[in-house]
Amino acid sequence: MMMRVAFRNVVRHRLRTLFTVLALSMAVALLADMLMLSRGMEKTFYRVLSSVGYEVRVCPRGTLPFATDAVLEESSRVATAVEKDARVDRTLRVLGTTLHVDSIPLFTMGVEGERQSLYRVVEGHDVVSGNDILLNRNAVTAFHATIGDSLQLRRDTAGATLAFERARSARVVGIIEVAFDLPGQRTAILPIATVQELRGEPDAASFVLVKLKSTDNNFVPLDQQRSVAASVARQFPNLSVYSVDELMSALERQLAYFKQFSLILSTISLLVTFLLVAVVLTIGVGERRGEIAALRSMGFRRRSIQSMILSESALLLAMSAVLGSVLGWLLAGYLDHILTQSPSLPAGYRFFIPSWREILMAVALSGVAGIIAALLPAIQAARIDIPKTLHEEVV
Amino acid sequence: MSFNHKSCLIACILASATADVAAAASPIVLESRLAGEMHLAAGDTVSLRLPGTSSSQQFVVSGFYTPPPDPAGISRTSRQAWMPLTDLEHFSARNDRVSRFVLSLKAGANADSLLDALNSTHLGFRAYHARDVAKQSSQTFVVISNFHKAISILSILTGAAFLAAIVLLQVQELRRSLGVLRVIGISKRRIYTVVIGETVLLANVGAAAGVGVAFLVSRMVNSYYRSYFATNLVFSSIEGWHVILAFGIASLVGVVLGSIATTYLFKSEINEVLGR
Numbered sequence: 001m002m003m004r005v006a007f008r009n010v011v012r013h014r015l016r017t018l019f020t021v022l023a024l025s026m027a028v029a030l031l032a033d034m035l036m037l038s039r040g041m042e043k044t045f046y047r048v049l050s051s052v053g054y055e056v057r058v059c060p061r062g063t064l065p066f067a068t069d070a071v072l073e074e075s076s077r078v079a080t081a082v083e084k085d086a087r088v089d090r091t092l093r094v095l096g097t098t099l100h101v102d103s104i105p106l107f108t109m110g111v112e113g114e115r116q117s118l119y120r121v122v123e124g125h126d127v128v129s130g131n132d133i134l135l136n137r138n139a140v141t142a143f144h145a146t147i148g149d150s151l152q153l154r155r156d157t158a159g160a161t162l163a164f165e166r167a168r169s170a171r172v173v174g175i176i177e178v179a180f181d182l183p184g185q186r187t188a189i190l191p192i193a194t195v196q197e198l199r200g201e202p203d204a205a206s207f208v209l210v211k212l213k214s215t216d217n218n219f220v221p222l223d224q225q226r227s228v229a230a231s232v233a234r235q236f237p238n239l240s241v242y243s244v245d246e247l248m249s250a251l252e253r254q255l256a257y258f259k260q261f262s263l264i265l266s267t268i269s270l271l272v273t274f275l276l277v278a279v280v281l282t283i284g285v286g287e288r289r290g291e292i293a294a295l296r297s298m299g300f301r302r303r304s305i306q307s308m309i310l311s312e313s314a315l316l317l318a319m320s321a322v323l324g325s326v327l328g329w330l331l332a333g334y335l336d337h338i339l340t341q342s343p344s345l346p347a348g349y350r351f352f353i354p355s356w357r358e359i360l361m362a363v364a365l366s367g368v369a370g371i372i373a374a375l376l377p378a379i380q381a382a383r384i385d386i387p388k389t390l391h392e393e394v395v
Numbered sequence: 396m397s398f399n400h401k402s403c404l405i406a407c408i409l410a411s412a413t414a415d416v417a418a419a420a421s422p423i424v425l426e427s428r429l430a431g432e433m434h435l436a437a438g439d440t441v442s443l444r445l446p447g448t449s450s451s452q453q454f455v456v457s458g459f460y461t462p463p464p465d466p467a468g469i470s471r472t473s474r475q476a477w478m479p480l481t482d483l484e485h486f487s488a489r490n491d492r493v494s495r496f497v498l499s500l501k502a503g504a505n506a507d508s509l510l511d512a513l514n515s516t517h518l519g520f521r522a523y524h525a526r527d528v529a530k531q532s533s534q535t536f537v538v539i540s541n542f543h544k545a546i547s548i549l550s551i552l553t554g555a556a557f558l559a560a561i562v563l564l565q566v567q568e569l570r571r572s573l574g575v576l577r578v579i580g581i582s583k584r585r586i587y588t589v590v591i592g593e594t595v596l597l598a599n600v601g602a603a604a605g606v607g608v609a610f611l612v613s614r615m616v617n618s619y620y621r622s623y624f625a626t627n628l629v630f631s632s633i634e635g636w637h638v639i640l641a642f643g644i645a646s647l648v649g650v651v652l653g654s655i656a657t658t659y660l661f662k663s664e665i666n667e668v669l670g671r
Contacts, residue, residue, distance in 0.1 A: 015563055016563040019560040020556075022559075023553055023556035023559075063473075103519035156492060256623070280560055280561075280564065283561070283565070283568065286568070287564070287568055334545070335542065335546075338538065338541050338545055339542050341538045342534070342535045342538040342539075343531075343535065
């Protein structure tokens with residue numbers, strides 16, 4: 001009954017309802033997008049780290065993978081020690097560096113071992129001998145190379161004064177895809193020994209990836225990941241050891257700005273919802289004092305009046321939830337398109353990942369804020385002095 | 396000992412610090428953050444070691460240097476050290492190699508023709524104009540600025556819809572008074588002016604409160620992020636044109652919404668407005 005009265009009250013002022021719903025929808029959309037922004041980065045990091053497929057990373061102290069030129073100097077000793085742990089399946093040492101082919105820089109990763117998931121060979125075969133090299137599509141295009149071609153690799157650019165620097169010849173044996181490549185980045189894979197030789201750093205590695213033994217479905221419990229990481233960290237106190245969640249936290253710290261930005265805007269969105277519902281309903285109650293007093297005099301109880309006001313709020317919020325969800329979904333794509341234009345992001349990186357979970361959470365949070373905001377005008381409406389109001393409004 | 400910082404390269408890994416003073420040690424200037432982090436002072440001796448080598452070399456800290464605030468290096472976790480190029484060449488055993496050259500041109504020199512000439516030498520390097528390097532390195536901030544603009548437009552739209560709802564409520568609350576005004580012969584134009592004036596005033600009071608909150612938030616943002624990133628960078632600044640824009644948009648929104656609300660009101664019959 002009161003829901004029907006509330007519905008009539010809402011549709012009676014169509015233009016007012018339209019603007020109120022529009023404002024609330026945008027607040028809901030903004031809240032949903034900010035929740036997506038916060039979770040989108042986590043999801044992307046998790047997706048990239050999962051695609052690489054190793055649960056623990058051992059890096060030079062205080063560094064993240066590929067963040068600096070620092071290296072682990074006795075990497076084979078580290079890898080051997082880590083592999084002694086019964087929970088460890090295998091390790092992969094990786095040494096990153098920049099080499100040059102015809103003065104064009106080429107980001108090169110030296111890896112060892114065939115059972116790796118750092119990259120995917122899409123054509124040809126994996127590196128076998130020290131003279132084999134794999135290129136990604138960007139490098140293939142830049143060097144006009146095909147499988148079977150030879151490339152001359154140099155550590156530095158072959159400038160006039162460096163004309164006599166010895167080049168290392170490598171034969172292209174395949175084409176690869178790497179999950180975390182930057183847009184336009186030329187990437188190559190070589191055996192780690194070749195890269196160590198080119199850098200003049202025997203046994204160096206940028207980091208060691210550790211694959212743990214999984215029970216089923218390739219799943220390793222987080223506790224086990226943390227436990228192995230802690231055990232390696234105790235063994236090598238001068239190194240930084242990360243489980244997947246610790247690495248995600250470290251990476252997210254670098255993008256803390258977006259997390260805080262989303263938190264601030266989420267709070268503002270909820271505040272806007274609260275204020276809008278409170279203001280619209282308070283003024284609405286003031287405008288309908290006579291009507292409410294008449295309903296009370298006809299025998300409607302205070303609780304009924306309160307439920308009518310709360311129902312009005314719920315109706316406004318329900319309409320806004322539908323419109324806001326659609327708007328939020330579309331806006332997420334647009335805002336993601338803006339942010340992913342940044343040049344230093346890996347291909348496939350997403351800030352906003354549209355998801356029903358965040359939309360529903362935004363709707364629920366806005367609903368709670370709206371209902372709380374409606375409580376004061378509802379109480380105010382229920383406490384109207386009937387004779388006085390009827391006298392003022394009707395006579 | 397003094398030397399030209401511009402001719403130096405950013406050095407490598409700082410391995411450890413010792414209190415021993417070696418007479419023959421070369422000078423080094425360290426990033427000032429290291430002074431606190433490693434409890435170092437001018438005159439101390441530090442040992443540096445390059446990756447992949449077992450031997451280290453000692454350097455005397457001749458001073459500390461605070462790099463100019465650089466947004467591009469804000470998430471940099473490594474520290475910088477500066478030394479004469481010849482010392483670095485000797486230390487790294489890599490003679491006559493540099494990461495880049497920086498050229499300072501004579502007044503009036505044509506940078507573009509010099510770029511063309513340098514890039515046509517095919518000596519294995521690429522020359523860039525400083526403005527292109529700046530443009531390239533600031534691309535990330537352009538993207539973030541575009542994101543902020545999109546959020547600003549959303550905020551303005553939300554605020555305008557909020558104001559529209561309030562103005563309509565306000566106008567409906569004033570229906571009876573405005574009906575009386577019409578009956579006693581006040582022209583529509585004057586009523587328009589009064590309602591629009593009131594709406595513009597309301598929007599500008601909101602804008603003034605918003606600008607006040609913005610100044611406060613801006614100070615908080617700068618204070619927080621300067622401490623978070625240990626930098627003197629200005630993260631948020633409110634300039635005169637921002638304030639003018641805020642009041643301009645508020646006035647425009649006020650005029651448009653006031654006109655819509657009054658037109659909506661005048662669509663009702665006088666008797667209806669008076670409640671008869």
